[in-house]
Amino acid sequence: MNRKLTAALLIAAAILTNAAFTVLGSVFNYPDVLKEPTADILIAFRAHQGPVMFWFAVMAVSAALFAPIAVGVGRLSAHPAMRWAVPVGIAAAVVQVIGLSRWPLLVPGFAADAASSDPATAAEGGDAFETAHLILGNVIGETLGYLFTAAWTVLVLIALHRTLAGRWFTVLGAVSAVLIVAGVLSPLGQPVIDTANFAGYVLWSVWLIAFAVLLLARRTQGTVEAPHVGALMQAKG
Numbered sequence: 001m002n003r004k005l006t007a008a009l010l011i012a013a014a015i016l017t018n019a020a021f022t023v024l025g026s027v028f029n030y031p032d033v034l035k036e037p038t039a040d041i042l043i044a045f046r047a048h049q050g051p052v053m054f055w056f057a058v059m060a061v062s063a064a065l066f067a068p069i070a071v072g073v074g075r076l077s078a079h080p081a082m083r084w085a086v087p088v089g090i091a092a093a094v095v096q097v098i099g100l101s102r103w104p105l106l107v108p109g110f111a112a113d114a115a116s117s118d119p120a121t122a123a124e125g126g127d128a129f130e131t132a133h134l135i136l137g138n139v140i141g142e143t144l145g146y147l148f149t150a151a152w153t154v155l156v157l158i159a160l161h162r163t164l165a166g167r168w169f170t171v172l173g174a175v176s177a178v179l180i181v182a183g184v185l186s187p188l189g190q191p192v193i194d195t196a197n198f199a200g201y202v203l204w205s206v207w208l209i210a211f212a213v214l215l216l217a218r219r220t221q222g223t224v225e226a227p228h229v230g231a232l233m234q235a236k237g
Contacts, residue, residue: 006072007212009065014208016062017201020055028052031194034133038126042111049108056103063096063145066152073156082159085152092148099141102132143184146197150181153204164214169207176204 024030027048033041045052070089074082110132113125157173179200185193 002072003076003215006069006075007215009069009072010208010212010215013062013065013069014205014212016058016065018205020059020062023055024052024059027055034137038130038133039114042107042114042126042129045107046111046115049111053104053108056100060097060100060104063100064093066090066093066096070152076164077159079159079161081155085155085159088148088155089152092145092152095140095144095148099137099145102136102141106132106136138187142186146181146183149204150177153177153180153207165210169210169214172203172210173207176200176207180204 021030028044028051033044036044067090070086070093073089074086076082107129110125110129113121114129116122116125153173154177157170157177162170177200179196182193182200183197186197
């Protein structure tokens with residue numbers, strides 16, 4: 001991992017996530033469709049199964065990119081906060097990949113069962129989807145994903161402490177983190193929470209791209225490689 005590769009991954013993650021989100025919103029009415037009854041969600045899924053599976057896979061890949069991004073960003077500072085940021089960023093990648101992967105890997109089977117002419121099989125398919133949606137989606141992918149993503153952002157901002165850019169960079173990242181973590185309150189059913197969470201991810205995408213541009217434009221003053229990250233990279237090599 002070097003500065004240019006880290007910047008490229010930051011840009012790729014932002015572009016892939018927003019592209020997938022936009023297409024899924026068009027063909028699957030995502031994420032609003034998730035508030036519909038289970039039967040309606042699975043009917044909508046079957047109606048556009050190929051594109052929905054593909055774009056959720058793309059979104060999972062973009063989430064997975066945050067594992068190497070966390071390692072690359074971790075090399076920018078030896079600040080104690082960055083030592084926490086690396087595993088937190090990797091954890092954010094892992095939980096989101098787990099949550100998103102259910103769509104291409106598990107939901108096709110659930111949808112097929114739910115469409116069965118056998119009432120028992122159809123009921124089992126719907127119940128299995130609801131369980132996976134709750135545990136893999138709401139708890140792991142969303143709640144933990146929001147927490148780890150916001151925590152990684154804040155830890156990175158603390159570690160860099162405006163050595164990469166001015167106050168605007170810190171404010172943009174911090175505001176996006178606060179709005180993202182607001183998504184934890186989404187089960188309360190208040191529309192303003194979902195709107196805040198969506199706005200947070202939009203701002204966060206802008207922050208990621210700005211982060212990448214800054215990395216490409218100039219070297220961070222006073223950056224040193226964190227010893228634990230260097231040792232990790234040597235071990236992997």
